[in-house]
Amino acid sequence: MFDALVLKQDEDGKATAAVQQLSVDDLPSGDVVVAVEYTTINYKDGLCLSPKGGGLVRQYPHVGGIDFAGTVESSDDDRYKPGDKVVLTGWRVGEVHWGGYAQKARVKADWLVPLPDGLDTRQAMAVGTAGFTSMLSVMALEDHSIKDGPVLVTGAAGGVGSVAVAILAALGHDVAGVTGRPETGDYLKSLGATQIVPREDLNETVKRPLEGETWGGCIDAVGGEMLARVLGQMQYGASVASVGLAGGAGLPATVIPFLLRGVNLLGIDSVMQPYENRLRAWKRIAADLPMDKLEAMVQPATLSDLPKLAADILQGQVKGRVVVDVN
Ligand code: NDP
Numbered sequence: 001m002f003d004a005l006v007l008k009q010d011e012d013g014k015a016t017a018a019v020q021q022l023s024v025d026d027l028p029s030g031d032v033v034v035a036v037e038y039t040t041i042n043y044k045d046g047l048c049l050s051p052k053g054g055g056l057v058r059q060y061p062h063v064g065g066i067d068f069a070g071t072v073e074s075s076d077d078d079r080y081k082p083g084d085k086v087v088l089t090g091w092r093v094g095e096v097h098w099g100g101y102a103q104k105a106r107v108k109a110d111w112l113v114p115l116p117d118g119l120d121t122r123q124a125m126a127v128g129t130a131g132f133t134s135m136l137s138v139m140a141l142e143d144h145s146i147k148d149g150p151v152l153v154t155g156a157a158g159g160v161g162s163v164a165v166a167i168l169a170a171l172g173h174d175v176a177g178v179t180g181r182p183e184t185g186d187y188l189k190s191l192g193a194t195q196i197v198p199r200e201d202l203n204e205t206v207k208r209p210l211e212g213e214t215w216g217g218c219i220d221a222v223g224g225e226m227l228a229r230v231l232g233q234m235q236y237g238a239s240v241a242s243v244g245l246a247g248g249a250g251l252p253a254t255v256i257p258f259l260l261r262g263v264n265l266l267g268i269d270s271v272m273q274p275y276e277n278r279l280r281a282w283k284r285i286a287a288d289l290p291m292d293k294l295e296a297m298v299q300p301a302t303l304s305d306l307p308k309l310a311a312d313i314l315q316g317q318v319k320g321r322v323v324v325d326v327n
Contacts, residue, residue, distance in 0.1 A: 003326070004102030005303045007049065009060040014051045017064075017307050028098050030106035031077045034086060036070040038125035039100035039324045041301075041309045042159060043246060048095055049310035056095040064306075066093060067129045068100025068326075069121035077109035085115035087282070089129040090271040101303060103326050113278050118286035126298045126321050127285055130159030133270040135281045135289075137219045137241035138167050140266045144239040147216035150176040150195060152230060154202070155221035155246050155316075157184035162320045164219045166191045166293040167285075176215070178202055178226070184319060191293050202226045203247065209256035217241075224248025231257040231265070239264035246316060297321045 001021045009015045024033065047054025048064040057064070072084040080086065091111040093099045098106075115124055137160075141151070151168050155161040156177030168175045169192020177188040180199035188196060206228045213235040220227050221244035230240060231253050242265055257263040273281070297320030301309060305324070312318050 002103035003303060004063050005065075005306055007053070007057065007060055007062040007064060015053055015057070015060060015062075016051070017049055019303050022102065024104060024106070027104065027106040031109050032075045032080050032112060033073045033104060033106045034068070034070045034088075034112075035073045036068045036100050036103055036105055036326050037121040038070070039065045039068040039326055040125045040128040041306060041313055041318065041322045041324065042066055042129045043244065043313055044129070045094065045306075046310040046313035049307060050314065058096055063098040063102050064094045065100030065102070066090070066095065067125065068105060069115065069124040070105075071121075073104070075109065079109055080112065085121060086112045087115050087121070087124045088112050089132050090273065092271060101306060101326070110275075113275070113282060116279075116282040116286045119282070122323055123291065123294060126294050126323050127163060127289065128159065128321060129270055130321065131163035131285065131289070132281055133243055133268060134160050134163040134167060134219065135285050136270055136273065136277075137164060137243050137268050138171070139281060139284065140241050140268060141217045141219070141239050144264050144266065145237075146173065147235045147238045149214065149216035149235055150174045152176050152178065152197070152215040152218040153193075153221075154178040154218070154226055154230065155244065156188050156193065157181050157319050158221060158246065158316065159318070159321050160219070160221040160243055162191060162297045163289065163294070165193050166297070167289050168219075169193065170288055170290050170293070173216075178222070180316065181319075187296075187319065190296055199226075202229045204229065206232060206253060208232065209254040210260065213261070219243060222247035224250050225252055227251060228253035231263055234261060234263045237262045239266050241266045241268050243268045294321075298323050300325065
C-alpha cells in the first residue's frame, strides 16, 4: 500500500482531494511502475485539482500530478530496468492518465525520459514541466536567433518565468522580468534579472500597433493583452515564445509587428514534444541552469499541501517552484 492524493467527485459534481492509501493494483495500465520520489505543482495542476477539474480531468477518482521523478520499480519494457532514475512530463499524464501525486505511478515507457547526468530527482522536479518548458522556449528563441538588447520574461516570478530568467541570465543575456508582485524584485534580481518591469506597464490594451523596438526576444507566460503589447515592442526580426495564458487566452493584437518588423511568434508545447527534443532540452537544463539559482526558487511541500497550493497557483500567488516530497 502507498499514499496518493486522490480526487473524488461528490453528487454535485464537485471534486475534492484527500490523501489515501492505494495498492499497485489500483493503478492504471502501463508498462513501467515508478517509485515516485518528487513531484511539483504547475499551473495546469492547479486546474486539475480545482472543483471542476479545469476541463482537463475526464474521470474520477483521479490522481493528478502532470510530472514526477523517481526510480523504476518494475518494467515490462527493455528500455528501463529496476533502479533506473527517470523523469516524466507531459503526455496528458495527471490529466487523462493518473499522475505523480502518489508514491507510485504506472505509465507507458514511451512517456519516460532517463534522468540526465548532473540532475537528481529532486532537482528534476525543481525544474518540472514549468522549467522544461522554459528551456524549450529558450531553444526556440535561439533557433530563430536572439537579438541584442534585453530579453523580456513575462510572469517572471512564476515557475516558467523564474527558470527562464535564470537560464537566460546564465547564457549571458540581459534579462528584463515583468511582474505584478513588486516584492519579488530582489528575488528576480538574484536569479539574474537586470531590469524589473511592473505588470501595469504592459497590461493595457494595444493603442498603437508599433511602439519603440525594445526587446531582443521574449518568453511569454501570460498571453492576452500583455502578449499583444509586447509584440509591438519587439526589435526588428526578434521572436516571442508564447508559452502560457496566466493572464488570458485572447490575443487582442494586430498583424502589423509581423508585417513591418518581421517579428516571429513561436508556439511552445511541452506536452507532445518528441523524445529526441526532450533529451536535448533536459541535457541543456543540466548544462545551462545554475543549480544554486534553481535552489533559490524552491519551496518544499508534501502531498497534503497540494490542495492549498493548487488554489494559490491559480491566483498567481506561487513564487518560483514547489518541490513536493511524496514520501
Ligand atoms: P505560475 O502561476 O507559477 O506563473 C504564472 C505567473 O504569471 C504568475 O506567477 C504571475 O507572475 C503571472 N500572472 C498571473 N496572473 C496574471 C495576470 N492576470 N496578468 C499578468 N500576469 C499574471 O504558473 P507556471 O509558471 O507553472 O505556468 C505559467 C503559464 O505557462 C500557465 O499559463 C501555464 O498553463 C503555461 N504552461 C504552458 C506549458 C506549455 O507546454 N505550453 C507548460 C507549462 C506551463 P508575477 O507575479 O511575476 O506577475
